[in-house]
Amino acid sequence: MDAVSHEGQQAGIRPVDPSQVSTPGGAVAIQIRLMAIAAAARFHGVELERNDLRCPTDEIPSPAALTDWLRSSGLWAKAVNLPWKPLTGLDLTAPVVLLLTDGSAVLLVANDKKRGLVWIRHSRLAPADPPVALDETQMSRIWSGQAILMRAKRTAASEDAPFSLAWVAELVWMERHAMRDVGLASIVLSILTVLPALMVMTVIDQVVTHQSLSTLVLISLLIGTAMLSETLLGYARRQLILVVGARVDAKLNLHVFQRLLRLPLDYFEHNQAGYIWSMTGLQITKIREFLTGKLLTTMLDLVTLIVLLPILFFLQPVLSWMVLLCAGLIAGIIVAFMKPMSRRVKRFIDAETAKSSVMVETLHGIRTVKSLALEPQQKDRWDARAAEATQAKVAAGRLANLPQMIINPIEGFMQRGVLLVGAYIALTDPGTVAVGGLVAFMMLSARVAQPLASLAKLMEDIGEVRTATALAASVLNQRPESADPAAGIRPRFQGAISFRKVAYSYPNATAPALDQISFGIAPGTVLGVVGRSGSGKSTVTRLLQGISRDYKGIVSIDGIDLRDINLAHLRRNLGVVLQENFLFRGTISDNILAGRPGLTLSDAVRAARLAGAAEFIERLPNGYETMIEEGSPNLSGGQRQRLAIARALVHDPRILILDEATSALDPESEALVNANLAQMARGRTMVIVSHRLSSLTDCDAILVLDQGRVLDVGPHSELITRCPTYQQLWHQQNRHMLTAQQGV
Numbered sequence: 001m002d003a004v005s006h007e008g009q010q011a012g013i014r015p016v017d018p019s020q021v022s023t024p025g026g027a028v029a030i031q032i033r034l035m036a037i038a039a040a041a042r043f044h045g046v047e048l049e050r051n052d053l054r055c056p057t058d059e060i061p062s063p064a065a066l067t068d069w070l071r072s073s074g075l076w077a078k079a080v081n082l083p084w085k086p087l088t089g090l091d092l093t094a095p096v097v098l099l100l101t102d103g104s105a106v107l108l109v110a111n112d113k114k115r116g117l118v119w120i121r122h123s124r125l126a127p128a129d130p131p132v133a134l135d136e137t138q139m140s141r142i143w144s145g146q147a148i149l150m151r152a153k154r155t156a157a158s159e160d161a162p163f164s165l166a167w168v169a170e171l172v173w174m175e176r177h178a179m180r181d182v183g184l185a186s187i188v189l190s191i192l193t194v195l196p197a198l199m200v201m202t203v204i205d206q207v208v209t210h211q212s213l214s215t216l217v218l219i220s221l222l223i224g225t226a227m228l229s230e231t232l233l234g235y236a237r238r239q240l241i242l243v244v245g246a247r248v249d250a251k252l253n254l255h256v257f258q259r260l261l262r263l264p265l266d267y268f269e270h271n272q273a274g275y276i277w278s279m280t281g282l283q284i285t286k287i288r289e290f291l292t293g294k295l296l297t298t299m300l301d302l303v304t305l306i307v308l309l310p311i312l313f314f315l316q317p318v319l320s321w322m323v324l325l326c327a328g329l330i331a332g333i334i335v336a337f338m339k340p341m342s343r344r345v346k347r348f349i350d351a352e353t354a355k356s357s358v359m360v361e362t363l364h365g366i367r368t369v370k371s372l373a374l375e376p377q378q379k380d381r382w383d384a385r386a387a388e389a390t391q392a393k394v395a396a397g398r399l400a401n402l403p404q405m406i407i408n409p410i411e412g413f414m415q416r417g418v419l420l421v422g423a424y425i426a427l428t429d430p431g432t433v434a435v436g437g438l439v440a441f442m443m444l445s446a447r448v449a450q451p452l453a454s455l456a457k458l459m460e461d462i463g464e465v466r467t468a469t470a471l472a473a474s475v476l477n478q479r480p481e482s483a484d485p486a487a488g489i490r491p492r493f494q495g496a497i498s499f500r501k502v503a504y505s506y507p508n509a510t511a512p513a514l515d516q517i518s519f520g521i522a523p524g525t526v527l528g529v530v531g532r533s534g535s536g537k538s539t540v541t542r543l544l545q546g547i548s549r550d551y552k553g554i555v556s557i558d559g560i561d562l563r564d565i566n567l568a569h570l571r572r573n574l575g576v577v578l579q580e581n582f583l584f585r586g587t588i589s590d591n592i593l594a595g596r597p598g599l600t601l602s603d604a605v606r607a608a609r610l611a612g613a614a615e616f617i618e619r620l621p622n623g624y625e626t627m628i629e630e631g632s633p634n635l636s637g638g639q640r641q642r643l644a645i646a647r648a649l650v651h652d653p654r655i656l657i658l659d660e661a662t663s664a665l666d667p668e669s670e671a672l673v674n675a676n677l678a679q680m681a682r683g684r685t686m687v688i689v690s691h692r693l694s695s696l697t698d699c700d701a702i703l704v705l706d707q708g709r710v711l712d713v714g715p716h717s718e719l720i721t722r723c724p725t726y727q728q729l730w731h732q733q734n735r736h737m738l739t740a741q742q743g744v
């Protein structure tokens with residue numbers, strides 16, 4: 001017996017009054033429920049963070065919200081409804097959370113099926129207190145019947161597996177039960193489709209020759225039934241294909257998007273959106289179409305072939321060989337054309353990709369295109385690409401036409417030629433084939449060529465899908481930002497930052513962006529960062545956010561190495577405002593809250609006040625409910641920027657980074673933001689990057705960078721006397737004041 005339940009056994013049976021362990025609803029009950037979940041998670045070595053729970057603070061968290069909470073921290077979790085018996089028989093290797101009717105929860109730590117008892121522990125009780133034992137009636141009074149099971153994730157989940165053909169195959173394989181049903185339906189269907197032909201044969205051979213009316217009636221009935229079930233089964237088959245296809249499709253989509261989001265920012269900076277789209281989105285569409293369309297239908301056609309061939313051979317072996325030969329010839333021709341064909345198809349696809357990237361680029365940069373009057377140039381580029389795409393398409397179509405031409409007569413011979421040969425056989429050797437048999441053969445043999453041809457085509461498609469998978473994999477299998485999203489510690493930040501001998505070079509860069517940088521600041525410091533353009537200011541903030549991870553040296557927050565901190569946790573505890581900030585389509589309050597769990601409108605208002613955005617928001621006709629359109633044309637730059645600052649502040653981050661946040665603003669908006677800086681800085685560490693020194697004079701310390709090196713750190717008053725570069729920058733920017741002073 002394991003440690004948990006052993007503890008319970010030791011405690012002995014001490015049934016207690018249920019009122020002792022349950023607390024009436026409300027905030028306390030919710031708190032107890034969360035504590036119970038957190039305690040159980042701690043058992044698996046996971047510290048949960050209240051912020052990750054997606055549930056309003058005043059609502060009793062639902063089982064679904066709780067499991068989502070656990071999953072977000074990398075645990076496997078499931079909410080179940082348990083009857084009493086299974087509860088007593090549960091295999092308890094770790095505590096199970098039982099949700100009580102009053103909104104709280106307890107931990108189930110031991111159970112005994114024979115005696116019909118469970119031992120529970122109240123998360124409020126001191127850990128030293130023994131668990132209490134309850135029986136069925138006592139439990140039924142307090143327990144809702146719901147339990148939350150959790151465990152550490154055992155294996156690398158399928159979302160971590162590299163994207164490959166094998167992975168895709170596994171995806172299909174997971175749907176094998178549904179596929180088996182499709183297969184069975186197809187076999188039945190094939191048999192049913194064969195029936196009418198055989199019946200026609202009987203009608204002609206028996207009824208017509210012997211003129212027996214009763215047989216005709218019987219056969220008509222049979223044909224009617226066969227047709228009816230064929231219709232129904234056909235419907236069922238299409239339905240199944242639809243469901244299987246949709247399921248595979250959904251999984252593929254989810255997986256791809258998730259993987260894409262896990263790629264580091266670097267990757268998106270170095271590759272154009274158009275390229276990434278054509279490498280993933282387009283390829284995935286191709287893979288999906290193959291899996292849910294051609295693959296399934298061809299497989300099903302093949303089943304038909306397996307049923308069909310024996311019957312054909314039974315009817316007339318010589319003719320069957322002829323049909324097979326023709327079908328084989330057709331398949332062979334298709335195979336022969338596959339290679340050159342796929343080359344042309346590839347050229348066509350490349351041309352299409354190039355074409356669409358011109359489109360994407362133009363739309364993306366339409367402001368620049370219009371204001372620089374670049375329309376003619378863009379149009380020329382588009383025309384050239386479009387012409388190339390058309391040409392490639394014609395070339396591919398022309399080549400595809402050729403095998404079609406060769407195949408046509410073979411197909412014709414398969415039908416009419418076989419009839420002639422069959423008639424000849426019937427004439428010369430009347431015993432072997434009757435007229436009815438010949439007709440039935442004709443009806444069936446038409447179905448042989450098609451599956452064989454589509455099988456050959458399938459080979460080609462598999463080649464294409466393999467290429468598509470490889471292309472998509474080349475993007476999706478890039479090293480993700482962090483190998484395990486749940487790994488790392490989640491400390492509560494104070495805000496001390498230290499860089500020790502940090503060096504960083506961007507991939508493919510010749511000179512290092514940061515070169516042996518060392519500095520440290522205490523919690524609550526307002527640090528200004530100055531330096532010429534390209535001196536590494538933004539790079540410092542990128543390292544701090546864990547965007548660029550391949551640096552040398554040590555970056556730490558509160559003495560904890562950044563590499564040991566959970567990446568999502570780190571970013572959630574930072575607030576970042578850049579020069580250009582993306583506002584999402586939605587209301588102003590949506591944009592400030594940015595979907596962060598557990599925050600309400602009052603948080604948005606508080607953040608907006610702090611950021612100096614409240615006054616303009618309140619002047620808008622719809623206030624916080626004003627819609628922001630794509631590109632936010634209804635807001636000025638300064639307003640946008642203040643919204644972005646509110647968004648960065650709404651979750652009260654311990655560390656706030658402003659990277660040239662006010663540089664693009666007009667002096668008035670800049671002054672508005674700067675006026676609020678002191679207020680914003682209260683209770684947090686701030687890193688303010690700016691090339692405008694005058695806005696940094698009030699900082700506790702200013703870091704002066706040059707060519708990736710630290711020249712000096714200190715307050716303005718010291719730097720102005722001792723740091724030549726700082727002096728130079730200062731005088732450059734404040735020449736007007738200098739001349740004014742001299743003038744006096």
Ligand SMILES: Nc1ncnc2c1ncn2[C@@H]1O[C@H](COP(=O)(O)OP(=O)(O)O)[C@@H](O)[C@H]1O
Pocket residue numbers: 269506507509512513531532533534535536537538539540
């Ligand atoms: N994504 C990137 N890829 C490659 N090199 C970069 C990238 N970002 C910045 N750099 C280079 O790193 C150096 C420092 O850049 P950065 O930190 O952005 O400077 P600053 O913010 O001070 O203007 C510059 O030489 C710049 O060219």
Ligand SMILES: [Mg+2]
Pocket residue numbers: 537538539660
């Ligand atoms: Mg910069």
